[in-house]
Amino acid sequence: MAEAYLVVDDIFKTYPPTEKGKEKLETLNGVSLAVKKGEFVSVIGPSGCGKSTLFNIISGLERPDKGCILLDGKDITGEKGHISYMLQKDLLLPWRTVLDNCILGPELQGIPKKEAYRLALPLLKEFNLSDFASSYPAQLSGGMRQRVAFLRTVLAKKELLLLDEPFGALDAYTKSEMQDWLSGIWSKYRETVIFITHDVEEAIFLSDRVYVFSKRPALVKAEITVGLPRPRSRGEITSTAFVKLKKEMLSALLDV
Amino acid sequence: MRKFLPSLMFFILLLIIWEWAVRYFEIKEYILPSPSAVGSSLINKRVLLWDHGLQTIYEAVLGFLLAIGAGLFLSVAMGLSPGVKRTIYPLMVVSQTIPIVALAPLFIIWFGYVMMPKVVTVILICFFPITLSLVEGLSTVDEDMVKLLTAMGASPWQVFRKVKFPGAMPSFFAGLKISATYSVMGAIIGEWLGASKGLGIYMTRSMKSFLTDQLFAAIAVVSILSLLFFAVVEITGRMVMPWYYQK
Numbered sequence: 443m444a445e446a447y448l449v450v451d452d453i454f455k456t457y458p459p460t461e462k463g464k465e466k467l468e469t470l471n472g473v474s475l476a477v478k479k480g481e482f483v484s485v486i487g488p489s490g491c492g493k494s495t496l497f498n499i500i501s502g503l504e505r506p507d508k509g510c511i512l513l514d515g516k517d518i519t520g521e522k523g524h525i526s527y528m529l530q531k532d533l534l535l536p537w538r539t540v541l542d543n544c545i546l547g548p549e550l551q552g553i554p555k556k557e558a559y560r561l562a563l564p565l566l567k568e569f570n571l572s573d574f575a576s577s578y579p580a581q582l583s584g585g586m587r588q589r590v591a592f593l594r595t596v597l598a599k600k601e602l603l604l605l606d607e608p609f610g611a612l613d614a615y616t617k618s619e620m621q622d623w624l625s626g627i628w629s630k631y632r633e634t635v636i637f638i639t640h641d642v643e644e645a646i647f648l649s650d651r652v653y654v655f656s657k658r659p660a661l662v663k664a665e666i667t668v669g670l671p672r673p674r675s676r677g678e679i680t681s682t683a684f685v686k687l688k689k690e691m692l693s694a695l696l697d698v
Numbered sequence: 699m700r701k702f703l704p705s706l707m708f709f710i711l712l713l714i715i716w717e718w719a720v721r722y723f724e725i726k727e728y729i730l731p732s733p734s735a736v737g738s739s740l741i742n743k744r745v746l747l748w749d750h751g752l753q754t755i756y757e758a759v760l761g762f763l764l765a766i767g768a769g770l771f772l773s774v775a776m777g778l779s780p781g782v783k784r785t786i787y788p789l790m791v792v793s794q795t796i797p798i799v800a801l802a803p804l805f806i807i808w809f810g811y812v813m814m815p816k817v818v819t820v821i822l823i824c825f826f827p828i829t830l831s832l833v834e835g836l837s838t839v840d841e842d843m844v845k846l847l848t849a850m851g852a853s854p855w856q857v858f859r860k861v862k863f864p865g866a867m868p869s870f871f872a873g874l875k876i877s878a879t880y881s882v883m884g885a886i887i888g889e890w891l892g893a894s895k896g897l898g899i900y901m902t903r904s905m906k907s908f909l910t911d912q913l914f915a916a917i918a919v920v921s922i923l924s925l926l927f928f929a930v931v932e933i934t935g936r937m938v939m940p941w942y943y944q945k
Contacts, residue, residue: 501849523851533846537864537941546860550852578941598850 446476446512447634448500448602453509455495456659469495470506471659477602480632484645486695487655493638496660497606500636501525513601526598530610532587534579540590541566541575547598562597569593569627585616592624596633606638621647622676629672642695643679646670646687654694664694731911739911740918746900747919753896754885755923757813761820762881762927766874768821769828777836777862778854790829798822798884802891816888816896823884824877831873835866868942871935878927882920 452474457467469492477483487493498504500511502522510519518524526547534543544566545558553561566572569589579587588608595603609617625648628635639645645652646668654664670683678684713733719725720732727735740747772790776783798819805815839862847857889898897916904912936943 503845503849522849526850527846529842529846531842533840533843535843535861535864537867537939546847547850549860550847550850550856578944580941581944600850 445478447479447481447514448477448636449512450475450496450500451510451512453496453499453506453511455492455499455504455506468659470499471661472509473655473661474509475653475662475665477634477636479634482628482635482637482648482650484637484639484649484652485655486639486642486645486652486691487660488657488695489640491655491658492660493655494606497527497604497638500602501527501604524600525602525604526595526600527604527606528588528591528595528608530607532579532584532591534587534590534594536579539576539578540571540582543579543590544593544597546594547600550598562593565593565597583616584612585620588612588620589623592627596631601634603633603635604638605635607640608637609644610639617644618676624648625672625674642688642691646684646691647674647679652691654691664691666691666694728908728910731914735911736914736918739915743912743915747897747915750895750897750900750916751919751923753893754882754889754898754920757816757885757888757896758820758881758923758927760813761817761884762824762877764817765821765824765828765877765881768825769832769873772825773829773832773836774863776833777866778858783833787833790826794826799887799891802888805888806892811892811894815891816885816893816898819888820881820884823880823887827873827876827880828870829873831876832866832870835869836862838869839865867939871931871939874931874935875928878931879924882924882927886920 450473452472453470454472455470457469459466473492473496475483475485485493485496495504499506499519502518502520502524505520510517512518513524535546538546541559541562544562545555548558548561549555563572563575566575569592571586571589571593574582574586574590579590582590592605592608595605609620612620621644628648637645637648649668651668652666653662654666655661656663666687668687670678670687717732717734720730731739772786776786801822802815802819805818809815809818843861843865844857847861852860885896886898886901889896890902893899897920901913901916904910904916
């Protein structure tokens, strides 16, 4: 694992009982994973399996009971500011225009607005959002809002992008459109990405590698290397190689 | 303007019924003046009304602005520190159970027959809706938004300035609108209890002389003033929060 960039090492997390008489909630039970720099890794598992807890721990919002997070060899357990993330909810600030939402990351780092705009404008063009730079989020469609949210995530220039079911709330058509788009954009920028999903096809289509989680308390049940050549096209979803991966993943996921 | 047409028509209808009733039942003017009598009194006494009105506007605006200042200070302090909120918030609610009308004469004893007691009355009436609305607005922030900024490395102050405060603006302006209309009323209450000038004292004098038409004229001026204050806040809100009105 010499080349691993992000290492999640044997993470345990148990929540105390919320009410008296209830049992404590064992959420993560020794989860380990490793991500190389510039790798797109997905985490897939049944809903409520603790993916989001892992997410909070990697982003430093929560501390694990045991285990640590290493980034580029340094222990960053419980440290904030290393990652930027994106959720199903776009979390755009409604009082900011698209452009001003995009520069949130640089702004927090104290970069002057003008300079931040200079960084953002080429990306807006790249993301086909130039025409909406001065619109408010409420005026955009769901797919467009997620594109803005992704741009903001990228522009935050963090070492790692965490995407937690970013397309979960979109309709099937927009979702596949967004997957194609993300796949294309990612191939260009090669950011290090951890993508959380419970959609098997989405995981295979986008990732280099996929970790399959068990039910709660979560542990890694399988690690599957996708290995399909890029760029990938939508048509490949029915190819033999793709279907084989899908079968392998489903059997790991459903325990058959 | 068009959306106010039905209310305006209905209001005019009510005025017509009122006018007709006063004439038909031959109601004495000192009991209930007709709208036309009030109207002519408005025109005849316009110089006096304007003179007294200016004083009231002055007190109301000054009190309103100071209340905004106090409200901002208090609610930002409460928004930044849970400890301050736990200490101040209950006391603030209790303070509203004190009848200000009963306190106002005391202000006159303290400060004399000058502007100060009226301004203090306005502040006491206005600061509560302003503070409450801003505190509520600050506490209904989207926690996921706060988490996102925190994970990106934002300081608590950055989270406050970039998420909580702008997010509280719609609620803040709702409170401002309430206070804006209260501010004129606050000044009037202050003047009732003792003043040399102002619409409040004008009303008291008119009432004591059974010049009910003048009283009604003053009431009309107060209503118009309150509406103007409301409109100014509304317009400011639209300028400050264009995103909120473009939905």
